[in-house]
Amino acid sequence: MHISDMTHPNQLHGLSLRQLEDVARQIREKHLQTVAAIGGHLGPGLGVVELTVALYQTLDLDRDKVIWDVGHQAYPHKILTGRYHRFHTLRQKKGVAGYLKRCESQFDHFGAGHASTSISAALGMALARDSQGEDYKVVAIIGDGALTGGMALEAINHAGHLPHTNLMVVLNDNEMSISPNVGAISRYLNKVRLSDPVQFLSDNLEEQFKHLPFFGEAFNPEMERLKEGMKRLAVPKVGAVIEELGFKYFGPIDGHNLQELIATFKQAHKATGPVFVHVATVKGKGYELAEKDQVGYHAQSPFNLATGKAIPSNTPKPPSYSKVFAHTLTTLAQNNPKIIGITAAMATGTGLDKLQAKLPKQYIDVGIAEQHGVTLAAGLACEGMRPVVAIYSTFLQRAYDQVLHDVCIQNLPVFFCLDRAGIVGADGPTHQGMYDIAYLRCIPNMAIMAPKDEAELQRMIVTGINHTDGPIAMRYPRGNGIGVPLMEEGWEPLPIGKGEILRNGDDLLLVAYGSMVNTALQVAEVLREHSVEATVINARFVKPLDTELILPLAQRIGKVVTLEEGCLMGGFGSAVAEALMDNNVLVPLKRFGVGDHLVDHATPNESKSDLGLTSPQITEQILKTFFSVKQSSVVS
Numbered sequence: 001m002h003i004s005d006m007t008h009p010n011q012l013h014g015l016s017l018r019q020l021e022d023v024a025r026q027i028r029e030k031h032l033q034t035v036a037a038i039g040g041h042l043g044p045g046l047g048v049v050e051l052t053v054a055l056y057q058t059l060d061l062d063r064d065k066v067i068w069d070v071g072h073q074a075y076p077h078k079i080l081t082g083r084y085h086r087f088h089t090l091r092q093k094k095g096v097a098g099y100l101k102r103c104e105s106q107f108d109h110f111g112a113g114h115a116s117t118s119i120s121a122a123l124g125m126a127l128a129r130d131s132q133g134e135d136y137k138v139v140a141i142i143g144d145g146a147l148t149g150g151m152a153l154e155a156i157n158h159a160g161h162l163p164h165t166n167l168m169v170v171l172n173d174n175e176m177s178i179s180p181n182v183g184a185i186s187r188y189l190n191k192v193r194l195s196d197p198v199q200f201l202s203d204n205l206e207e208q209f210k211h212l213p214f215f216g217e218a219f220n221p222e223m224e225r226l227k228e229g230m231k232r233l234a235v236p237k238v239g240a241v242i243e244e245l246g247f248k249y250f251g252p253i254d255g256h257n258l259q260e261l262i263a264t265f266k267q268a269h270k271a272t273g274p275v276f277v278h279v280a281t282v283k284g285k286g287y288e289l290a291e292k293d294q295v296g297y298h299a300q301s302p303f304n305l306a307t308g309k310a311i312p313s314n315t316p317k318p319p320s321y322s323k324v325f326a327h328t329l330t331t332l333a334q335n336n337p338k339i340i341g342i343t344a345a346m347a348t349g350t351g352l353d354k355l356q357a358k359l360p361k362q363y364i365d366v367g368i369a370e371q372h373g374v375t376l377a378a379g380l381a382c383e384g385m386r387p388v389v390a391i392y393s394t395f396l397q398r399a400y401d402q403v404l405h406d407v408c409i410q411n412l413p414v415f416f417c418l419d420r421a422g423i424v425g426a427d428g429p430t431h432q433g434m435y436d437i438a439y440l441r442c443i444p445n446m447a448i449m450a451p452k453d454e455a456e457l458q459r460m461i462v463t464g465i466n467h468t469d470g471p472i473a474m475r476y477p478r479g480n481g482i483g484v485p486l487m488e489e490g491w492e493p494l495p496i497g498k499g500e501i502l503r504n505g506d507d508l509l510l511v512a513y514g515s516m517v518n519t520a521l522q523v524a525e526v527l528r529e530h531s532v533e534a535t536v537i538n539a540r541f542v543k544p545l546d547t548e549l550i551l552p553l554a555q556r557i558g559k560v561v562t563l564e565e566g567c568l569m570g571g572f573g574s575a576v577a578e579a580l581m582d583n584n585v586l587v588p589l590k591r592f593g594v595g596d597h598l599v600d601h602a603t604p605n606e607s608k609s610d611l612g613l614t615s616p617q618i619t620e621q622i623l624k625t626f627f628s629v630k631q632s633s634v635v636s
């Protein structure tokens with residue numbers, strides 16, 4: 001069977017073990033070739049090739065449901081479910097998504113992207129099945145990293161309390177999150193991984209019993225109860241925690257041994273109630289470089305398969321915002337032991353691994369536990385520490401009540417550094433940093449700022465560290481800075497709530513925020529060619545907004561445009577609009593940002609173009625709206 005002919009996972013049924021092993025080999029090859037060519041998540045999917053083939057061989061995916069946690073590891077799933085021929089479009093505009101999407105395939109039973117949701121969704125489907133008198137299997141596949149997320153534990157708590165609800169949870173335990181996994185649960189699982197399979201020991205004891213005369217042959221309920229009790233006592237307490245939580249535990253099993261996987265899944269399918277199958281895998285399995293550097297090969301840009309090296313880009317690029325953030329914070333932390341950097345399993349993505357390396361005592365990785373991380377920071381702030389929560393804009397959504405309830409209501413000095421704020425590109429709608437301006441701006445006590453470039457980022461970090469009157473949040477985009485000179489130290493803090501005028505002009509007021517300030521300057525230059533002179537303001541803060549600067553200029557110039565890389569509803573433009581209206585400055589205003597719709601996976605430039613957020617598009621819209629200049633007369 002060639003996987004290019006596979007359109008339905010049920011085609012795995014009836015294949016011999018050798019044929020299944022060949023299918024696994026082909027999938028691994030396709031996964032490797034594709035990710036090397038176009039980039040994406042490499043290690044996670046390599047680790048679940050056999051798990052996917054074995055599980056799907058024991059399911060009927062015309063009826064049964066499979067829910068992958070996160071979904072970054074589900075490339076084998078995509079290859080087996082009819083997307084082989086489109087797989088080369090992975091994470092590209094209008095191509096195959098990087099995570100599961102219900103609208104993409106009948107076999108993507110639940111979408112994700114954010115971790116720790118699979119067991120909740122699976123339990124919901126199982127309860128729906130039972131209430132409708134249906135009879136199909138529901139299986140959640142969750143990684144050991146995702147299992148550190150509170151939602152997963154909430155779902156286990158619920159499922160374990162429903163002894164008659166058939167649900168399988170498959171733990172893909174590779175001892176890794178993006179970085180090495182953290183926490184007591186991970187430690188326990190690692191200990192269990194090293195034990196003999198519970199099932200094997202239990203069956204082995206059963207065999208021994210048969211040779212003991214007093215147990216006899218005839219079925220005797222009393223004796224059965226005695227045997228079960230002795231087995232429970234004799235079998236080491238591996239998996240005991242899981243069993244005590246109401247799950248029947250199977251494992252740990254070798255996640256790359258198809259025969260063992262298939263036998264265990266078949267046995268586990270026979271069990272009733274909640275079932276937990278613990279599968280020990282190797283992240284990056286089958287590609288030596290990824291097995292050796294499991295952090296570095298979690299995700300890759302296009303790379304040379306033979307050397308493992310990223311394909312070099314032709315033009316040298318400025319440092320990334322994350323890199324500048326990490327360097328600046330680490331430098332400040334060296335002189336301030338109260339600074340504690342907190343990440344929720346995103347040490348490499350945020351750059352906090354640099355702080356960890358230099359000042360491990362001032363670094364905390366809470367695992368995929370954003371809610372815990374924020375309230376942990378609140379506790380640290382209560383006791384005079386200077387907690388800095390480095391977190392992607394999209395992942396802070398997971399801890400919204402903790403920001404509001406535990407930090408802002410108590411007006412605690414927590415510094416939130418929101419990376420990946422704005423359009424992120426290939427990760428698509430689940431990862432866009434689209435909403436942080438809106439979701440934070442409405443919370444009392446929160447100050448909110450965004451730098452125009454990587455040099456101002458450094459000044460804002462000092463500003464945030466020094467701001468101890470209450471909580472403060474700073475957002476910055478994914479990717480490289482714009483290439484301005486950076487200072488090694490001695491960064492000057494900024495006055496809270498104050499913007500700056502970057503350019504003067506009497507015909508239009510351009511008020512820009514964060515990553516769109518550079519765009520505003522580009523727009524102003526092109527407008528000049530149409531004899532339109534614009535004033536450009538770098539707002540720096542959306543809360544408090546610098547109304548002393550903005551309102552008089554708006555009143556005098558009489559035409560206002562706002563620019564932000566975020567949702568328009570409740571965003572920066574809304575803040576300016578509210579300030580104009582509340583102060584009776586009734587002038588024409590046009591806001592540029594992201595409308596009330598999701599932003600799908602594409603390159604950031606493709607998304608900006610689709611959203612009308614490129615400089616030429618904004619210029620054209622301004623000329624048309626305010627200066628009745630015809631379309632497409634704009635020099636691009």
Ligand SMILES: Cc1ncc(C[n+]2csc(CCOP(=O)(O)OP(=O)(O)O)c2C)c(N)n1
Nearest residue numbers: 044113114115143144145146176177178345
């Ligand atoms: C709520 C949330 N926080 C952080 C992330 C970023 N993230 C993506 S995959 C990953 C690690 C997941 O580890 P695990 O579940 O063990 O899967 P593995 O990569 O090991 O296959 C993290 C932290 C996320 N997707 N969702």
Ligand SMILES: CC(=O)[C@@H](O)[C@H](O)COP(=O)(O)O
Nearest residue numbers: 070072113299349420427478
């Ligand atoms: C699957 C997941 O959520 C992370 O791996 C995410 O894709 C990282 O995003 P960046 O590539 O922007 O760090």
Ligand SMILES: [Mg+2]
Nearest residue numbers: 143144145176
């Ligand atoms: Mg893992």
